[in-house]
Amino acid sequence: MSFSDREKQLIRAAFSWGQITQKEGYTLSDLEIEKSVLFRRLLAGRPPLAFPPPLRHGFPWYEVIEGRGEYVVNASEPSPECSIIAPGSKPGDTCILIDGAFWRVAETIREREEYVVEWGQYPIQWRLKKHWEVNYEMTQQLHNFRKENPTAQISFDRRSDQRDYGEFRIDDEQTVWLSEWQLSRIGLSGWVWVGTPVELDSRMQLAPLFQDQQGPLVIGEDGKKRGCGWLRIEHAGSEYRFIKLGEKLEYQSLIAAAITEFGSLLHGIQGEELEIIDWRNGQPLRQFSVPIQLAPLEQFDLREQNYDLVPDNAFGN
Incomplete structure (x- = not known):
């Protein structure tokens, strides 16, 4: 016996919905099923917040x-x-x-x-x-x-x-x-809450590697020339949101690419999960792991920014 993809999705949605409603004390009546916004959300492939x-x-x-x-x-x-x-x-x-x-x-x-x-x-x-x-x-x-x-x-x-x-x-x-x-x-939009909050790694000291007119554009490991790199995808007031591009990146090349090839960097991310950091006052605020298919990457500004000259502070901390 085999199930279609739609049937599998229905089974997964029903199982998740049953777990959540039981935890929150709701009954599994026909009326609850008919009016459940959460169940419709799960059927559409979106997880609970x-x-x-x-x-x-x-x-x-x-x-x-x-x-x-x-x-x-x-x-x-x-x-x-x-x-x-x-x-x-x-x-x-x-x-x-x-x-x-x-x-x-x-x-x-x-x-x-x-x-x-x-x-x-x-x-x-x-x-x-x-x-x-x-x-x-x-x-x-x-x-x-x-x-x-x-x-x-x-x-x-x-x-x-x-x-x-x-x-x-x-x-x-x-x-x-x-x-x-x-x-x-x-502040920042809340789409990251479809993901899983992750405990910040206190051992990794992150710092801005390059700033533009809006604030920090690239952050990475403080005092190093290579390491994990993060690219800004959103900002609101004094809060910024960064997406992780990789683990062992050469920072000078990363900064140059962030200035001129923003869209290529964003679409070149590999894997099924995105790592996201929210940033405020020079410090990580919170971190999330978000399934890549649930991230609204198409909403970010992917227009490439063209600079005639690379700013003097492009490769400094």
Whole structure:
């Protein structure tokens, strides 16, 4: 008896899904199978993330972990009352309800306007910010009403000394503004979390070998001319992401190739697993092993950069 590739994939997905749901205490009912986002993900050949993702309206929200998009969400007032049920929170932590799930507030930028939030065990952060836009239709309706009823008294429930009515505002020019909450990632994208976190090797001292206008482009073993080499593939603010190119590389040649043949280096990586390092403040932050077929290599900028001259610091530490 033999199975088709599709049947084998179905068996593997069902086995993995059963293990995960049993661990998390879910039942294997027909209803759970029908609505399971995780099972559909496994059937599509994508593994579960390292940690459970947030829920959005009751369903796993993988995109907010793996992507770097901006999302319009509903958010409540921050409160410590539900910290005991918020994943990754300690009793007394301030939490905020975002699309039906409690997130931890790491920092309040502006009360009722902007927060830095976190979810569960992920060591990453998001910005939750209220965005205001003019509603021209409501503004016109208000102007027409005042024109037709010049003596009418209009009052709104509002806090003292503020023209803030929760979801909308009216400014001194009688313009109506509506608000929406927007959630966006801070730092690097989260696609690496489909892989396996790897403990950093403290014996290997890595250092930038060459920097361009955006920061370190190549890192390698400090004080050596040959060794393992890593190429920058992403950066966001002060954080950088590097992919390992090999173990015994000649650094002078590697730096020259990184400047002029970025795409060739990236596509020349061998093996089934990619080694990824996130970097911040001159130090490795975390490391992952990611199956090569799950890495979005096509999203990286593969345009070759052409330099007429190699910079003076190209071969220095």
